[in-house]
Amino acid sequence: MAEAVQFAAESLAGGRARAARTVLDQVVLPGEELLLPEQEDVEGPGGAGERPLRLNAGTRSRLRVVCGPGLRRCGDRLLVTKCGRLRHKDPGSGSSGGVYWVDSQQKRYVPVKGDHVIGIVTAKSGDIFKVDVGGSEPASLSYLAFEGATKRNRPNVQVGDLIYGQFVVANKDMEPEMVCIDSCGRANGMGVIGHDGLLFKVTLGLIRKLLAPECEIIQEVGKLYPLEIVFGMNGRIWVKAKTIQQTLILANILEACEHMTADQRKQIFARLAEN
Amino acid sequence: MKETPLSNCERRFLLRAIEEKKRLDGRQTYDYRSIRVSFGTDYGCCVVELGKTRVLGQVSCELVSPKLNRATEGILFFNLELSQMAAPAFEPGRQSDLLVKLNRLLERCLRNSKCIDTESLCVVAGEKVWQIRVDLHLLNHDGNIIDAASIAAIVALCHFRRPDVSVQGDEVTLYAPEERDPVPLSIHHMPICVSFAFFQQGMYLLVDPNEREERVMDGLLVIAMNKHREICTIQSSGGIMLLKDQVLRCSKIAGVKVAEITELIQKALENDQKVRKEGGKFGFAESIANQRITAFKMEKAPVDTSDVEEKAEEIMAEAEPPPEVIAEPVLWTPGTAQIGEGVENTWGVLEDSEKEGEDEGGSDEAVLPDDVKMDTAEVSNVGSQDAPIVLSDSEEEEMIILEPDKNPKKIRTQIVSAKQEKAPSKKPARKRKKKRIVN
Numbered sequence: 001m002a003e004a005v006q007f008a009a010e011s012l013a014g015g016r017a018r019a020a021r022t023v024l025d026q027v028v029l030p031g032e033e034l035l036l037p038e039q040e041d042v043e044g045p046g047g048a049g050e051r052p053l054r055l056n057a058g059t060r061s062r063l064r065v066v067c068g069p070g071l072r073r074c075g076d077r078l079l080v081t082k083c084g085r086l087r088h089k090d091p092g093s094g095s096s097g098g099v100y101w102v103d104s105q106q107k108r109y110v111p112v113k114g115d116h117v118i119g120i121v122t123a124k125s126g127d128i129f130k131v132d133v134g135g136s137e138p139a140s141l142s143y144l145a146f147e148g149a150t151k152r153n154r155p156n157v158q159v160g161d162l163i164y165g166q167f168v169v170a171n172k173d174m175e176p177e178m179v180c181i182d183s184c185g186r187a188n189g190m191g192v193i194g195h196d197g198l199l200f201k202v203t204l205g206l207i208r209k210l211l212a213p214e215c216e217i218i219q220e221v222g223k224l225y226p227l228e229i230v231f232g233m234n235g236r237i238w239v240k241a242k243t244i245q246q247t248l249i250l251a252n253i254l255e256a257c258e259h260m261t262a263d264q265r266k267q268i269f270a271r272l273a274e275n
Numbered sequence: 276m277k278e279t280p281l282s283n284c285e286r287r288f289l290l291r292a293i294e295e296k297k298r299l300d301g302r303q304t305y306d307y308r309s310i311r312v313s314f315g316t317d318y319g320c321c322v323v324e325l326g327k328t329r330v331l332g333q334v335s336c337e338l339v340s341p342k343l344n345r346a347t348e349g350i351l352f353f354n355l356e357l358s359q360m361a362a363p364a365f366e367p368g369r370q371s372d373l374l375v376k377l378n379r380l381l382e383r384c385l386r387n388s389k390c391i392d393t394e395s396l397c398v399v400a401g402e403k404v405w406q407i408r409v410d411l412h413l414l415n416h417d418g419n420i421i422d423a424a425s426i427a428a429i430v431a432l433c434h435f436r437r438p439d440v441s442v443q444g445d446e447v448t449l450y451a452p453e454e455r456d457p458v459p460l461s462i463h464h465m466p467i468c469v470s471f472a473f474f475q476q477g478m479y480l481l482v483d484p485n486e487r488e489e490r491v492m493d494g495l496l497v498i499a500m501n502k503h504r505e506i507c508t509i510q511s512s513g514g515i516m517l518l519k520d521q522v523l524r525c526s527k528i529a530g531v532k533v534a535e536i537t538e539l540i541q542k543a544l545e546n547d548q549k550v551r552k553e554g555g556k557f558g559f560a561e562s563i564a565n566q567r568i569t570a571f572k573m574e575k576a577p578v579d580t581s582d583v584e585e586k587a588e589e590i591m592a593e594a595e596p597p598p599e600v601i602a603e604p605v606l607w608t609p610g611t612a613q614i615g616e617g618v619e620n621t622w623g624v625l626e627d628s629e630k631e632g633e634d635e636g637g638s639d640e641a642v643l644p645d646d647v648k649m650d651t652a653e654v655s656n657v658g659s660q661d662a663p664i665v666l667s668d669s670e671e672e673e674m675i676i677l678e679p680d681k682n683p684k685k686i687r688t689q690i691v692s693a694k695q696e697k698a699p700s701k702k703p704a705r706k707r708k709k710k711r712i713v714n
């Protein structure tokens with residue numbers, strides 16, 4: 001890790017943009033610029049000055065790159081805005097491009113379009129609910145954005161209720177907006193979360209870990225007790241088991257998972273399963 | 276920034292858990308969270324951790340003219356600050372109700388209980404007295420600020436030493452710490468606040484409520500007590516009716532808790548004093564890793580020079596001839612050269628020879644007191660090595676490199692598609708779903 005930081009710092013000091021391909025899974029620092037594979041050929045060894053003339057420069061195959069969290073577009077390069085490890089995922093079709101993002105440990109959530117989050121209703125005002133999602137400002141949620149809601153048939157949402165929803169608008173200049181229906185108008189699991197159960201907060205990194213497909217932790221937890229659980233990308237977890245005791249145990253285990261190795265976790269789960 | 280609201284389901288859950296005598300962090304009704312007291316390098320500086328709540332205390336003093344109506348008494352000043360660092364809901368530079376309440380409670384607990392002898396702070400009656408200022412900063416907020424702050428205040432006051440003063444006729448002399456040892460304040464007793472949270476109109480009681488418990492409580496009773504079981508302050512807030520029995524029971528519990536905490540504080544103070552006397556690492560310096568070059572800065576240590584010459588001669592006589600070192604410039608590439616002991620890093624060798632350094636080498640390390648020796652040895656190692664490499668074989672490093680252990684695990688779980696990452700799963704009631712990213 002320390003070496004990687006040193007290396008990143010050196011390259012930053014050098015002022016030369018590195019190719020994104022070469023720093024995958026390495027530490028990147030805010031302010032660093034990354035080159036996409038396409039530009040590597042152009043700006044690679046020869047430098048930007050003498051770019052070979054192409055006959056069909058205009059019809060160059062287009063590259064579709066998605067900037068994930070921690071990256072921003074800066075001209076035709078990627079600008080790093082967070083400190084962490086650079087990750088990449090190839091698109092399915094096998095062409096270049098894909099999704100780049102920076103993995104880092106943080107607690108503060110920044111709304112992202114498409115994220116599923118757990119919010120707390122803080123106010124009802126006319127046609128919209130104000131929902132606290134842990135971001136810098138509350139999100140708005142229209143009362144029509146529930147399954148089966150019409151002007152006559154309002155959803156039953158009280159102040160203080162938990163909402164599981166999805167962002168449809170989330171950018172830095174506007175108030176984020178949530179909905180509790182998908183594009184077909186179905187609830188698809190979203191909506192008001194039950195009145196029992198416990199809500200607690202963990203770091204965003206842990207949430208991502210838990211939501212990874214085939215996450216061992218979730219499978220192991222599922223074997224312990226029958227449970228209902230909701231993960232919000234904003235670092236909130238709602239969990240409900242049969243009894244208060246079980247709910248508390250589950251919440252404490254999930255919180256502790258952040259700092260446990262796989263072996264330690266297995267030991268604890270084995271011990272719990274015995275009881 | 277606004278405070279995160281408490282949802283209905285959290286409130287309901289907490290109250291139900293309290294009814295079942297369960298707490299979120301697995302504590303019993305009368306349990307305190309773990310308390311940790313650590314000291315700074317200066318006198319009168321300490322950090323108190325009560326679970327995740329942390330308070331920094333710092334005492335300072337100043338010579339001022341006394342108040343007119345109390346010409347022979349020193350002045351005590353307490354100030355608690357709730358910074359935004361502790362919780363985003365605290366606004367900087369604003370006197371919130373909570374802050375005013377906490378500050379007044381602290382003053383009542385510490386000043387009005389006369390735990391500090393203010394008369395001993397008088398230098399010249401009517402002209403010069405000491406003003407003792409206690410600054411408390413909340414570093415992290417996880418409930419029960421008042422208990423943590425009162426512990427931090429009294430620990431900082433006990434730890435503090437003021438410069439010595441002498442008065443001869445009209446002349447007042449202030450001695451620097453080097454001339455005369457600073458003197459501690461005279462403290463009669465140590466009042467410590469213990470908070471009790473009441474729920475369901477006083478039906479249930481919890482000691483040391485954390486942040487979420489504080490939000491759902493109906494009332495709060497704070498009892499400040501010293502280890503002689505003398506109540507220094509008692510305050511009930513929140514507007515609940517308490518029965519006589521309840522208050523009596525709380526005062527009994529407070530007595531037990533205060534005795535435990537006082538013992539812990541005294542142990543911490545003794546430890547710190549012992550380490551300071553021995554000249555080892557103390558205070559926050561303990562936690563500073565010897566990893567960076569800047570961390571090697573150290574103050575001059577007094578060196579015993581009584582029998583240096585004999586000792587040096589003795590060492591020289593006994594020691595073997597120094598190993599042959601050929602200081603030959605090594606030519607790497609044209610234009611660059613390296614001078615030194617050679618190509619290889621010889622730190623390991625130096626570190627090894629350090630143990631027998633007393634009888635070998637004849638360097639200045641040999642005459643230093645034992646405890647300083649380690650540090651200087653490391654410093655000189657760095658000095659002799661021209662490459663700015665961090666110490667790689669110090670013991671601290673093994674403890675610090677915890678993160679790389681975690682990383683492999685992270686990599687495993689985090690090589691996931693961003694698509695699936697953004698589709699939270701709900702098990703088992705809500706089935707896992709996958710969502711395509713709309714670009």
